Amino acid sequence: MKRILPIILLIASAFISCTANAVNPSDIDTSTWEGLFKVYWNVMNEDYVHFSRNDISWDDMYDEYLPKFQALSYDNANDSLKAFKYFKEMAKDITDYHYSLSVVDKSGVKLSFNPALERKWSTSTNAGSINYFPDIKYNDTTYQNVNGTFFSSADREKEFNYIDGYYEIKNLGSNFHNSSSITFEYEISGDITKYDPSHDNDKEKAAWILFMAALDDYVADDLQFYFGITNTNVAYFYFSQFPNLEILDINTEKVKRSYKDIEYLGVKPYEFLSTAAKTHVDNFSKDLNTALDLLESIANTDKAKVSDTSTLDVKGVVIDVRSNGGGAVEFVHLLTGIFFKDGSSKVVGQNRYKAGYDRYSYTPWLDVAIEGLGEREDGDYPNHVAIITNGSSVSCSELTTLTVKEFLNSKQFGSTTWGGTCSLTNREIYQSGPYELKNANGDTILSIYSTTYQFRANDGTSYEGVGIAPTDYVAESSTEDKRFEEAIKWAAE
Amino acid sequence: MIKRLLAILTLSLAALTLSAASFLVGAEAGGDLNFIRAGKGYRDYKYVPYVGASLALPVSVEFNDYLSLDASARFIWKNYQYQREATQTNSDGTTTTAKTLDLKVRNVYIEFPLTINCSFLIFRDSSKVFVGAGGYLGYWISSSRKGGMLIDDFGSLDSVNDKPDLSHSNRFQYGLIARCGYIFDTENFRNTISIEYDFAISSLNKGSKVSSFPTYNSSITVAYSLLWRVR
Numbered sequence: 001m002k003r004i005l006p007i008i009l010l011i012a013s014a015f016i017s018c019t020a021n022a023v024n025p026s027d028i029d030t031s032t033w034e035g036l037f038k039v040y041w042n043v044m045n046e047d048y049v050h051f052s053r054n055d056i057s058w059d060d061m062y063d064e065y066l067p068k069f070q071a072l073s074y075d076n077a078n079d080s081l082k083a084f085k086y087f088k089e090m091a092k093d094i095t096d097y098h099y100s101l102s103v104v105d106k107s108g109v110k111l112s113f114n115p116a117l118e119r120k121w122s123t124s125t126n127a128g129s130i131n132y133f134p135d136i137k138y139n140d141t142t143y144q145n146v147n148g149t150f151f152s153s154a155d156r157e158k159e160f161n162y163i164d165g166y167y168e169i170k171n172l173g174s175n176f177h178n179s180s181s182i183t184f185e186y187e188i189s190g191d192i193t194k195y196d197p198s199h200d201n202d203k204e205k206a207a208w209i210l211f212m213a214a215l216d217d218y219v220a221d222d223l224q225f226y227f228g229i230t231n232t233n234v235a236y237f238y239f240s241q242f243p244n245l246e247i248l249d250i251n252t253e254k255v256k257r258s259y260k261d262i263e264y265l266g267v268k269p270y271e272f273l274s275t276a277a278k279t280h281v282d283n284f285s286k287d288l289n290t291a292l293d294l295l296e297s298i299a300n301t302d303k304a305k306v307s308d309t310s311t312l313d314v315k316g317v318v319i320d321v322r323s324n325g326g327g328a329v330e331f332v333h334l335l336t337g338i339f340f341k342d343g344s345s346k347v348v349g350q351n352r353y354k355a356g357y358d359r360y361s362y363t364p365w366l367d368v369a370i371e372g373l374g375e376r377e378d379g380d381y382p383n384h385v386a387i388i389t390n391g392s393s394v395s396c397s398e399l400t401t402l403t404v405k406e407f408l409n410s411k412q413f414g415s416t417t418w419g420g421t422c423s424l425t426n427r428e429i430y431q432s433g434p435y436e437l438k439n440a441n442g443d444t445i446l447s448i449y450s451t452t453y454q455f456r457a458n459d460g461t462s463y464e465g466v467g468i469a470p471t472d473y474v475a476e477s478s479t480e481d482k483r484f485e486e487a488i489k490w491a492a493e
Numbered sequence: 494m495i496k497r498l499l500a501i502l503t504l505s506l507a508a509l510t511l512s513a514a515s516f517l518v519g520a521e522a523g524g525d526l527n528f529i530r531a532g533k534g535y536r537d538y539k540y541v542p543y544v545g546a547s548l549a550l551p552v553s554v555e556f557n558d559y560l561s562l563d564a565s566a567r568f569i570w571k572n573y574q575y576q577r578e579a580t581q582t583n584s585d586g587t588t589t590t591a592k593t594l595d596l597k598v599r600n601v602y603i604e605f606p607l608t609i610n611c612s613f614l615i616f617r618d619s620s621k622v623f624v625g626a627g628g629y630l631g632y633w634i635s636s637s638r639k640g641g642m643l644i645d646d647f648g649s650l651d652s653v654n655d656k657p658d659l660s661h662s663n664r665f666q667y668g669l670i671a672r673c674g675y676i677f678d679t680e681n682f683r684n685t686i687s688i689e690y691d692f693a694i695s696s697l698n699k700g701s702k703v704s705s706f707p708t709y710n711s712s713i714t715v716a717y718s719l720l721w722r723v724r
Binding site for chain 2: 046052329353355356357358359360361362363364365366367425426428429430431
């Protein structure tokens with residue numbers, strides 16, 4: 001007995017010494033490059049949801065880059081260049097196609113890096129021709145100061161053109177006259193809670209920022225939609241992204257709510273908007289409501305009301321999500337649910353989330369179901385529904401594409417989508433999602449924009465990084481919108 | 494080094510067994526509760542133990558009236574409930590806390606416990622109490638889960654059954670045992686009621702260096718065994 005117990009304990013202690021402790025990000029000194037590296041590495045290690053999809057050796061990354069970051073000084077501008085280079089190297093194989101990484105050095109110089117975009121550039125003949133993110137030059141001697149980098153609308157247009165996305169809407173029918181857009185006039189930066197429309201000198205700006213923030217920014221950044229009926233009796237709907245449904249003014253027996261009553265940080269921002277801004281928002285909301293009513297009417301009755309006294313028989317529907325950057329998932333459920341019979345449920349795929357801080361700890365795959373809202377007695381909408389996509393159709397627009405293709409009498413025109421089929425939301429609730437680290441001044445010094453879940457289609461396929469290929473590829477034309485024309489033509493058949 | 498220690502241990506046990514006074518074999522059944530401890534803390538997650546079961550084929554080697562060596566091969570279900578309780582900061586600065594994940598997890602192991610026990614007579618020659626200590630080796634055979642997310646932002650509010658991928662888990666498990674119990678002997682049989690605490694040393698998940706998020710599945714088992722005295 002005396003001889004056996006020490007042996008057992010000796011064996012046990014040998015095994016105990018094999019376990020190790022991870023670093024808690026909140027305990028890290030973030031005023032050094034080593035500290036920022038450790039936060040980045042640990043946040044990714046714990047919360048990044050896509051490790052199971054590719055074979056990045058995140059452990060090896062730690063061994064390789066820790067000594068490199070330890071050798072850097074946070075006060076040295078040349079060391080910032082090296083730090084940015086290391087961060088880019090670490091992130092280059094990330095396969096989350098929403099992913100971007102931003103790091104700010106002590107002097108305010110910022111690196112913004114989007115590995116998916118970089119990958120698409122590198123495989124193109126025009127690589128390097130577009131300065132999407134004004135970036136650091138890595139020649140160790142010179143670099144651009146890029147404070148406040150984010151792409152301008154001109155850059156964005158070039159990007160879309162480059163990735164097969166620029167389009168013009170032409171040859172619209174005489175009845176095609178409705179259009180609406182909303183533009184977010186101010187960029188949100190820093191601490192949003194500092195904006196108070198009741199005291200701020202720039203009340204208009206503060207009200208706008210809080211109003212848009214209350215809508216989760218989903219109507220921000222030049223959201224536009226067009227809709228109408230072509231002269232071939234096809235209903236056409238274009239969305240540059242999908243707005244949060246909070247922008248609607250609903251007053252029915254079951255639901256009574258309005259964007260006018262949205263509260264944010266204890267105020268109702270709408271009340272502080274200027275008369276012109278209120279009119280802008282009111283018109284947008286009204287137009288969106290009109291578009292949804294039109295779609296609902298067509299899906300249920302094949303008829304569109306074009307005046308108080310007349311209706312049109314509509315042959316089919318075109319949904320245009322070219323260069324649609326995504327937006328609110330709830331809008332996708334509404335937009336596609338309108339076509340499906342009330343009471344039916346369409347499982348379009350499955351999501352799974354992180355379920356613990358271990359790198360490979362996930363929830364089960366959970367069905368993603370679109371609930372039917374339609375009122376046709378004979379089932380789902382039976383007529384043609386064409387969807388137009390391009391290389392910049394991302395995120396929720398890809399979920400829309402999959403849903404329409406799988407469950408409706410549909411064809412996809414255009415080109416393969418971006419391949420960012422997952423989405424994102426509050427990481428406090430779901431563990432994974434966008435992460436920000438602020439310094440003592442409240443300025444963001446590390447930002448990881450990443451998705452909340454993995455998505456797979458019903459056949460088990462992940463389209464992340466792959467995109468959804470069209471049923472009918474249509475090449476772009478510099479003189480006419482062939483994709484639009486092909487889609488309209490088929491929808492009218 | 495470990496191989497050498499295991500060889501010495503095995504030879505020592507063999508020598509002791511050969512010198513034993515009596516040898517018993519039988520069957521054991523019991524119930525268990527499992528307690529997950531997280532090496533880095535639980536943060537937003539918590540584990541709620543719920544009842545599992547164990548079925549074993551034990552053997553016991555008695556060296557004398559006071560000292561015995563117990564071993565068995567057993568299937569044990571180590572079950573627990575796994576929940577996430579998250580706190581969201583609202584736009585007005587207040588916070589809301591809600592359960593967002595609920596999974597019932599059932600794990601099946603085959604284990605080989607080995608304990609040295611000291612017995613003390615409490616009534617005539619037939620009633621004893623005992624205390625013991627030792628260790629176990631085990632293999633994580635399978636895992637199944639039921640449940641899902643309790644919130645629905647993406648249309649995935651659902652409850653499902655699935656078998657999680659264990660390729661990133663430590664299938665090989667080991668730990669220490671402390672046990673005590675009551676023994677009632679008849680001429681040819683031994684009845685035992687025991688309480689056993691298995692302290693897991695091996696983590697449920699793999700990991701290395703700083704990446705490791707070790708979690709350990711320890712359990713308390715209450716069991717009844719009936720052993721036949723072979724000699």
